[in-house]
Amino acid sequence: MIRFLPPSLKNYGLNFLTVLALVAGSLAPGGALAAGPAAIDLQSAAPFTVLATSTTTTTGGGIINGDVGLSPVGSQGIPPGQINGTIYNGGPIAAQAQLDLNSAIIAASPAQLPGGINAGAELGGLTLPAGVYASPSGAYAITSVDLTLHGGPNDVWVFQMASSLTVGVGRQVLLTGGAQARNVFWQVGSSATLGTSCAFVGTVMAYASITMNASSTLNGRALAQNGAVTYNGSGGTLPLPAAPLFTQIIRTHGTNATVTLQTSPYFPLTLQTSPDLRTWSSVATNYPVTGLSAFTNPVPAGVTARFYRAFLTPYP
Secondary structure (H helix, E strand, O other), rough: EEEEOHHHOEOOOOOOOOEEEEOOOOOOOOOOOOOOOOOOOOOOOOOEEEEEEEEEEOOOOOOOOEEEEEEEOOOEOHHHHEOOEEEEOOOOOOHHHHHHHHHHHOOOOOOOOOOOOOOEEOOOOEEEEEEEOOOOOOOOOOOOOOEEEOOOOOOOOHHHHEOOOOOOOOOOOOOOOOOHHEEEEEOOOOOOOOOOOOOOEEEEEEOOOEEOOOEEEEEEEEEEEEOOEEOOEEEEEOOOOOOOOOOOOOOOOOOOEEEEEEOOOOOOEEEEEEEEOOEEEEEEOOOOOOOOOEEEEEOOOOOEEEEEEEEEEEOO
């Protein structure tokens, strides 16, 4: 039998996520039901807060938590001291991220997700449940008042627009009911502009350019397929991935335990163990590229139970 520790013993830190479990057997996979489509698989583009082709620029924006990439090699104008992550200017990692971004844009398109809901071209003032939304005019704007997305932590929103996304000065995208920024996707056919002092949420996947104006914030990603990212905002950070889920823990007839986790790929994953919830030692750290990771942990003879915890590190 596996028993998860109560929520009071779960640690959700600023830069990492931790889940604890008590080992005494195995657990069948499970999870909460989600509304809306499946989340868009960003693959290797997932660790990038900023991804562009031609240029990245700034006039003094705030810290970017996450990787910054250009492919092919271009003009990388964001100072390294402003980036809490890795800079990839050209090279195979950024090139693969661009290929995976192209796949993600296709996956979020009307061709792959048809029948999008018509909620009007102006999203300000609306409260929207999870689902796929398609702009009737080809553009989306949040300019009059704020947009609210209401749903659970596994619900997904995809917004499709053939042309532009415009967010007005001071406007916000508000998440209520447990909705998570990692599950919000904006598929933009041309360019996106985030207005001064706005607070935006979600992954912007634009065919052309993305501009964050002064004092704007982004809890998400600015991923440009064929253009520049201008980052003048006061803060940008990757949305926290889902906490790792222990799907199976099995003690074999020997002295090994096999621990399997469901996890968000492309983020460093660490598994640790403890005999008493006070002293922790690492079993392994890896960089999964699939949603399941398995670990083998030697268990000393005579030990009948031990604790495990796992955490992802979205950025340094």
